[in-house]
Amino acid sequence: MEFENRQNRPPACWWIDLPETEYGKALNIQLAILNAKITGRLEADVVLCIEHPRVFTLGRRGGRENLCVRDSFLARKGVAVIPTDRGGDITYHGPGQLVVYPIIHLSRRRLKVVEFVSGLEQAMIRTAGRWRIDAGTDPANRGVWLKGDKLGSVGITIRRGVSFHGLALNVNTDMEPFGWINPCGLDQVRMTSIERHLGHPVPMAEARQAMAAHMAQVFGMTLTTRSAEQLYEEIEFWNY
Known part of the structure; x- marks a missing residue:
């Protein structure tokens, strides 16, 4: 699945690699970027690539x-x-899990929400394929699956397009905290990771690079790497 660019002049898209960062x-x-885009101060789309310390987040459906x-x-x-306002139920984030936040003006790219979510799933599937892992989707449940176990999750919110x-995407993620919840509200779902499947960890830097390449391929975007400092200056985010 690839989405051709449907505009004469595609908007810029910045790829920002961030270190492990508290979820809050x-x-x-994200909200600062969102506000800058909605108010017209920032034209470029932004894709944040990050890991979090251990945390459970609740979706709009709740999840406690x-x-x-x-x-x-x-x-x-x-x-x-x-608690968050993303779609979905409870999920876990922690070190070794590759988290990607695309702050993208879908309507300007003429992307429908359903195809955008499907594209995010495809980016995870292709990233797992970097290690010859044959992951796929499940018609009954969103996310990315591997032999009946869940490898990656998707949960988004759309505001003003x-x-x-x-x-x-679970790369080298500690699986124990997933045992403390029903992941995504699904009873008896077993979570897995690239590390668990292969029997050894993989370099997170390679996983980040693979994800960037496949996000660009799937959505037909040219990703330009910017530093966090350049982003913060552009969106006037001084809380760092």
């Missing part, structure tokens, strides 16, 4: 009912639970 700060960065451990247990483990939130 990453959300504030799918949390299988007590808050006191999570407090001892140092794992926060944060601009997407935010995004995808999470």
